[in-house]
Amino acid sequence: MSIKVVQEYERAVIFRLGRLLPGGAKGPGIFFIVPCIDTYRKVDLRVLSFEVPPQEILSKDSVTVAVDAVVYFRISNATISVTNVEDASRSTKLLAQTTLRNILGTKTLAEMLSDREAISLQMQATLDEATEPWGVKVERVEVKDVRLPIQLQRAMAAEAEAAREARAKVIVAEGEQKASRALKEAADVIAESPQAIQLRYLQTLNSISAEKNSTIIFPFPVDLLSALLHQQQHSSTQQPSLSTQNQQQTQIQPINRSPVHKTNVFSTVVAPASQQYQMSPGTTYHSTIHSSDTSSKANLL
Known part of the structure; x- marks a missing residue:
């Protein structure tokens, strides 16, 4: 007889003359075997683990990815795990x-x-069902990493960045919309009360003076500015009529030629700088020359 010892986490499956001894696996503790007749095999009942190597997988939407995982299992039935x-x-x-x-x-x-x-739970259920006839219990399955191609990673990064920018623009637009509504409401309230406008004007001056700036800008009242613009437009409409009257007064009317006498006189006719006169025979022009000490009249034939 030979004495053997198995640990708490171990079991011994004994075969005598090639046949499994009744009573199942032995342990923990000591057991006896007959040399040259009995053989035994120890089985570890602790939870074991192994890594699934990266697998090149074609997904349902035709994308090639590399996926690896970790599986945790233990031997639930030592006798079946040895014999099956x-x-x-x-x-x-x-x-x-x-x-x-x-x-x-x-x-x-x-x-x-x-x-x-969900994928891990599905894998665990599938493996546990398949390994039950082997005396194996799958405790846990974890998907470690899903590796994507470099081109696909760049495309997904660009798509994610575009989505973030779109969301940011939407948020900014919503903020501007809310701010514009608030400003409109504030403007309506201020427009209904002139005292509120004056108070706002004083508050603005106070805030500008508190900033210790070398330049202070005083807002120009809008009502005064509109009055000045209206006055300027009114004066511009009256100016063309006055200039028209002055032109009519300075025009020189031609005088018909008198056949009484015929005289050739060469004289200088003074006219306004804005008017030019062409002298032609058969027409008499009458012009009055004003100076500081003399007045004369000349008739040109």
Whole structure:
């Protein structure tokens, strides 16, 4: 007889002459075996883990991604795990790879990125059901990382940035709209009360003087400015009529030629600078010359 010891977290499956001894796995504690007749195999009942290598997966919307995961499992039945499968740990690892590819192949890229918890629970349920005949209990499955192609990452980053800019513009526009409404209401209230306008004017001057500026700007009253503009327009409308009267007074009327006598006189006719006279025979022009000491009249034939 030979004495063997197994730990609390271990179990021993004993075979005698190739047959499984009745009573199931032994342990924890000591057990006896017969040399050359009995053989045994220890099974660890603690939770084990392994990493699923990155899998190249084509998503439902035809996007190629690389996904890896972590699986946590334990041996729930030592006897079945020894008699039904050669290597329970390795078999569970291979099954996890294929299950990950099958499940993620039915998901879109958006679902992979947003529904990781649901994918993990679905993988856990699928693996647990498949490994139950092996005496394996899958405790937990976690999707570690979803790697996207570089071009797709840039495109998604640009799309996200554009969406953020659009939201920012909408927020700014809404703020300006609310501010304009508030300003309109304030303007309506101030317009109804002249005292409020004067108070606002004094408040503005007070705030300008408190800033210690070298230049102070005094607002020009709008009503006074409108009165000045109206007066200027009124004066501009009267000015053309006065200039027309002056032109009519300065025009020189032609005088018909008198046949009584014929005289050739060369004289200088003084006229306004704005008028030019052409002398032609057969027409008599009458012009009056005013000076400081003399007055004369000349007739040109």
